[in-house]
Amino acid sequence: MKNGRFFRSTAGVMAGAVLLLVLPFVAAMGGQAWVRILDFAILYVFLALGLNIVVGFAGLLDLGYIAFYAVGAYTWALLASPHFGLHLPIWVILPIGAGLACIAGVLLGSPTLKLRGDYLAIVTLGFGEIVRIFMNNLNAPINITNGPQGITLIDPVAFGSFKFSGTTEIFGLALTGPQKYYYLLIALCVLVVIINLRLQHSRIGRAWQAIREDEVAAKAVGINTRNLKLLAFAMGASFGGVAGGVFSAMQGFVSPESFSLIESIMVLAMVVLGGMGHIPGVILGAVLLSILPEALRYGVGPIQTALFGRLLVDPESLRMLVFGLALVLVMRFRPAGLWPSPERRRELEEAGQ
Amino acid sequence: MSRVLLEAKGVAKHFGGVKALRDVSLSIRQGEIYGLIGPNGAGKTTFFNCMTGLYVPDGGGFTFDGAPLHADAPHQAARRGIARTFQNIRLFGNMTALENVMIGRHVRTGAGVLGAIFQTAATRAEEAAIRQRAIELLHYVRIEDRAGDLAKNLSYGDQRRLEIARALATEPKLLCLDEPAAGMNATETAELRELIEGIRSDGTTILFIEHDVKLVMGLCDRVAVLDYGALVIEDVPAVVQKDQRVIEAYLGA
Amino acid sequence: MDIFFQQIINGLVQGSIYALVALGYTMVYGIMGLINFAHGEVVMIGTLVAITVVGTLVDAGMPVALAGLGGVSASVLVCMALGWSLERVAYRPLRHAPRLTPLITAIGMSIVLQNLAMMIWGRNYLTFPSLLPRLHFELGGTHFTFIQVVIVVVSAATMGGLLLLVYRTRLGMAMRATAQNPAVASLMGVNINRVIAAAFVIGSALAALAGIMVGTYYEIAHYQMGFMLGLKAFTAAVLGGIGNMAGAMLGGVLLGIIEALGAGYIGDLTGGFLGSHYQDIFAFVVLIVVLMFKPSGLFGEKTGDRA
Numbered sequence: 019m020k021n022g023r024f025f026r027s028t029a030g031v032m033a034g035a036v037l038l039l040v041l042p043f044v045a046a047m048g049g050q051a052w053v054r055i056l057d058f059a060i061l062y063v064f065l066a067l068g069l070n071i072v073v074g075f076a077g078l079l080d081l082g083y084i085a086f087y088a089v090g091a092y093t094w095a096l097l098a099s100p101h102f103g104l105h106l107p108i109w110v111i112l113p114i115g116a117g118l119a120c121i122a123g124v125l126l127g128s129p130t131l132k133l134r135g136d137y138l139a140i141v142t143l144g145f146g147e148i149v150r151i152f153m154n155n156l157n158a159p160i161n162i163t164n165g166p167q168g169i170t171l172i173d174p175v176a177f178g179s180f181k182f183s184g185t186t187e188i189f190g191l192a193l194t195g196p197q198k199y200y201y202l203l204i205a206l207c208v209l210v211v212i213i214n215l216r217l218q219h220s221r222i223g224r225a226w227q228a229i230r231e232d233e234v235a236a237k238a239v240g241i242n243t244r245n246l247k248l249l250a251f252a253m254g255a256s257f258g259g260v261a262g263g264v265f266s267a268m269q270g271f272v273s274p275e276s277f278s279l280i281e282s283i284m285v286l287a288m289v290v291l292g293g294m295g296h297i298p299g300v301i302l303g304a305v306l307l308s309i310l311p312e313a314l315r316y317g318v319g320p321i322q323t324a325l326f327g328r329l330l331v332d333p334e335s336l337r338m339l340v341f342g343l344a345l346v347l348v349m350r351f352r353p354a355g356l357w358p359s360p361e362r363r364r365e366l367e368e369a370g371q
Numbered sequence: 372m373s374r375v376l377l378e379a380k381g382v383a384k385h386f387g388g389v390k391a392l393r394d395v396s397l398s399i400r401q402g403e404i405y406g407l408i409g410p411n412g413a414g415k416t417t418f419f420n421c422m423t424g425l426y427v428p429d430g431g432g433f434t435f436d437g438a439p440l441h442a443d444a445p446h447q448a449a450r451r452g453i454a455r456t457f458q459n460i461r462l463f464g465n466m467t468a469l470e471n472v473m474i475g476r477h478v479r480t481g482a483g484v485l486g487a488i489f490q491t492a493a494t495r496a497e498e499a500a501i502r503q504r505a506i507e508l509l510h511y512v513r514i515e516d517r518a519g520d521l522a523k524n525l526s527y528g529d530q531r532r533l534e535i536a537r538a539l540a541t542e543p544k545l546l547c548l549d550e551p552a553a554g555m556n557a558t559e560t561a562e563l564r565e566l567i568e569g570i571r572s573d574g575t576t577i578l579f580i581e582h583d584v585k586l587v588m589g590l591c592d593r594v595a596v597l598d599y600g601a602l603v604i605e606d607v608p609a610v611v612q613k614d615q616r617v618i619e620a621y622l623g624a
Numbered sequence: 625m626d627i628f629f630q631q632i633i634n635g636l637v638q639g640s641i642y643a644l645v646a647l648g649y650t651m652v653y654g655i656m657g658l659i660n661f662a663h664g665e666v667v668m669i670g671t672l673v674a675i676t677v678v679g680t681l682v683d684a685g686m687p688v689a690l691a692g693l694g695g696v697s698a699s700v701l702v703c704m705a706l707g708w709s710l711e712r713v714a715y716r717p718l719r720h721a722p723r724l725t726p727l728i729t730a731i732g733m734s735i736v737l738q739n740l741a742m743m744i745w746g747r748n749y750l751t752f753p754s755l756l757p758r759l760h761f762e763l764g765g766t767h768f769t770f771i772q773v774v775i776v777v778v779s780a781a782t783m784g785g786l787l788l789l790v791y792r793t794r795l796g797m798a799m800r801a802t803a804q805n806p807a808v809a810s811l812m813g814v815n816i817n818r819v820i821a822a823a824f825v826i827g828s829a830l831a832a833l834a835g836i837m838v839g840t841y842y843e844i845a846h847y848q849m850g851f852m853l854g855l856k857a858f859t860a861a862v863l864g865g866i867g868n869m870a871g872a873m874l875g876g877v878l879l880g881i882i883e884a885l886g887a888g889y890i891g892d893l894t895g896g897f898l899g900s901h902y903q904d905i906f907a908f909v910v911l912i913v914v915l916m917f918k919p920s921g922l923f924g925e926k927t928g929d930r931a
Contacts, residue, residue, distance in 0.1 A: 079724065129916045135723070136659060137915055140862050143855070144908030155901050213488050220487030221480055221498070228463050228474045235461035238423060240449025240478025240541055249484065279855075283731050290724045331743050339739040345732030346714055353721035 042197040053196040059308040060203040066288040066304035067210045068257025074295030076250035077230035079139040082146030086255040088277035090115040090262025095272045098173035119259025120252045127251040153274040168273025175267045293355030302357050373401045376576050381431030391417040393601045404577045406587040409597035415580045424448045449478050454543035456534040458550045464523035472505035475540025508536040528559045548579035629766040631888040637772045639880020640779035644834035645857030646872040648827030654803040654867035655823050661730035664854015665737035666828050670835030671845040672745050674699040678753045692755035700832040707828025741847040749846050752839035775837045859907050865924020
């Protein structure tokens, strides 16, 4: 019987892997725009899993997560674009970006992690805004970030002479830029999933869970809660930094607009709506919330025209309205998220009685 | 006479105008069972909290195992060898009994992030040892058959036992029990007594706060009585029991 | 020195508005521990409703003063209804849900309200009708307007009334009791549902007033105006110690003044390196610094660990 389950799960993983491999080609049938949407969905999965370490594992409410993403993105943009005339290779920039984001996380976290939940939330939110405001204004008197115009012509990801922009032919298969980035992002995601899983079931992961459950008791058994929270915060920040770097390279353009509070909120919503702390749930949340607005973008206009013969309301606001309603409804009917871990669902059912 | 394990010197703590502890000095010797008693609000739990670093004392301090105890961070107290349980049981409710005890091993183990991510041989060996020790401890407190149950689903008596197992997992030199018999019936109290005696005979010193005077007098080598935050007497049970001030404190005269 | 007093006046005006909005956050938080992210949108709806009603009434030939009164009443009523429905529809079903669930709902409601407003009022800036005469005063070299005086006076009066309500009425007592301990309050016969609904309704009425003040002061309104305002007001509430009403008022005024002074002096302070576009960071920098030293805010109760 155990063998059977092993076979079934192996078969499942294989099927999933094949699906993931062919997905960019299926998406490409609808145009490269869809492959790009897919890329962003995977990038958000990566970001959400990074934030999951902070929120889901350590139980710290971080509303400024996107600031670390911004640090990574701007690091890449400044070190690999004509802005300063620097074109450093990926294995230099990505560690620097992750390192700077990590340092930013430690700098913010060390004085503030002792704050209780909601205070920490507003402090991180404030930090996110501060970072964004600086990026918006650091174009004078010395032009560092180029202000609201942002930085353009950023180098793509490249390993030696292999560039991720433009179309390349591999084994007779023409791969477009977005398709190549897709595989890169999938590889990164597999990595972050493995890290998440292994951490969750380790000494560190157990300690995080203990802190989440009862901080006083955790201290009493000798857990250094401050350091462990800082660890989660710094790890989350580093992942944010890596994601930011890849975002920068993929877009070829960054501006402060991409790092507004709503982005932080979006990533947090992915984690919570999917099922906090539960890795498959977080992945589901990230995929849904990144694809849904895009799908609505393509769907809302035509459906209106089909139903009423003309556009009744602005499709852009209608799509965001539907998105907001979806958040409300999911939380109403699945308060622990769409796909919570079995334990969490049980907790909730018991609490509800 | 065996050596002193924990010494409190002039410990004071106040909350606003309330003096919860006034100049409390006492010493606990290696290997003894030491009882801390007193009426409600006498400052017993406050003393515990000062000692384990949850509160910072306003005056005085502790010496533990030959060195001063800078208990400004609670996790350091555990590292030094002081483990505690809580009056109102504080388990990690949504973790299994086994996991609760495994958490107790945290302070005596060292696997970090990289070890976990790369699943190094050392990390796996340590993880196996943690699990092994946790299972042993569950056996020791006789709740091994509940290992896989969530802590919050355990019966009250089993939760008390689990909390003790979790504390023992930190390899304490001094085990502090905050009213371990509260809410227990006669049978459970007798079993608890047996457990405490067993732990002591394994070499762990025990400090406990208790209301059940009969249990304290029967079990403890020495007893200290607190009243209104001040130490009334510290002596062997036979002397304490006959002390006029203690009788007054308890009768509220 | 002139700039100093001028900025104090400006800060006091902006701060009174923050304080009114902060009260809405703090009342709801104090009673149910929820950050009502949609509160800023209630302010925005208040402003936009006032614009529409005043405009319609003036077009119908009503004198401006009367139309203004109609606009204010309509705006307050609409917001109260909105606050009540928000609680009833979005938050009440989630009262026992995990902590982050209602937060996401609040964010969802914020998105919904913003986009509803955009559908109704469009994406352009709207002009807020001038309801009050534009009089200027000068006192010892410091300039201020009639509108500024009205804003400060009305805010102060409203907050005074609120304090009376909270400390002198049965409803107020019930609110304070619920904030202390909902379970016990409910055992003592307090109708928790009614108390929570009251907190939402009162907070929303204050939000409507604040919205009208913002509109009158800056003379424009926009469907996205509630967001930053709400954020600042929430910051003010945390600064004062969230859950504490006097703290929210003082935090609001303090934040307004700090921002105004910061904007006035940042150029000098940094040798011209940072300009006044950095105004928005003051709120957050001050917040972070204050919380580092006073983890429960300036006037918050100390919530230590308990064993």
